[in-house]
Structure formats: structure tokens, C-alpha cells
Amino acid sequence: xxxxxxxxxxxxxxxxxxxxxxxxxxxxxxxxxxxxxxxxxxxxxxxxxxxxxxxxxxxxxxxxxx
Numbered sequence: 541x542x543x544x545x546x547x548x549x550x551x552x553x554x555x556x557x558x559x560x561x562x563x564x565x566x567x568x569x570x571x572x573x574x575x576x577x578x579x580x581x582x583x584x585x586x587x588x589x590x591x592x593x594x595x596x597x598x599x600x601x602x603x604x605x606x
Contacts, residue, residue, distance in 0.1 A: 551598065558594050561586055 565587045568578050576583075 554594065554598055558591065558598055561591055561594070565591070 564578075565583060568576055568583050571577070578586075
């Protein structure tokens with residue numbers, strides 16, 4: 541009997557990526573300025589643009605609001 545990997549839904553992958561991006565920003569914000577691995581602009585791009593946009597899509601509720 542062979543083991544086949546369980547298929548993962550794409551939304552689950554995106555949720556995992558979102559969590560990883562949040563963790564990266566969190567770790568980076570705790571580093572001393574001389575030890576940072578990302579540029580300031582990259583961290584801001586993640587924190588203020590990419591993460592919020594991805595969160596909005598991942599958490600989108602198509603249920604009508606009326």
C-alpha cells in the first residue's frame with residue numbers, strides 16, 4: 541500500500557504564507573537595527589501593504605451584508 545500525500549487546498553497554503561509573513565515582520569521588528577535582515581522599506585511593504593491585502597482576501601466573506 542503506497543502513501544499518497546493529502547491534497548491541500550490553496551487557501552490553506554495562503555493562510556500558512558500569511559502567518560509566515562506576519563512572523564517574519566514580528567521577528568524583524570525585535571532585532572536591533574544593526575542586525576535587521578530586511579530593509580526598512582521591505583518590512584513596511586510587508587506590514588502595511590502586502591499582509592493587509594492578503595488578510596482581506598483570505599478573510600473575505602462573500603455572504604451578503606443585508
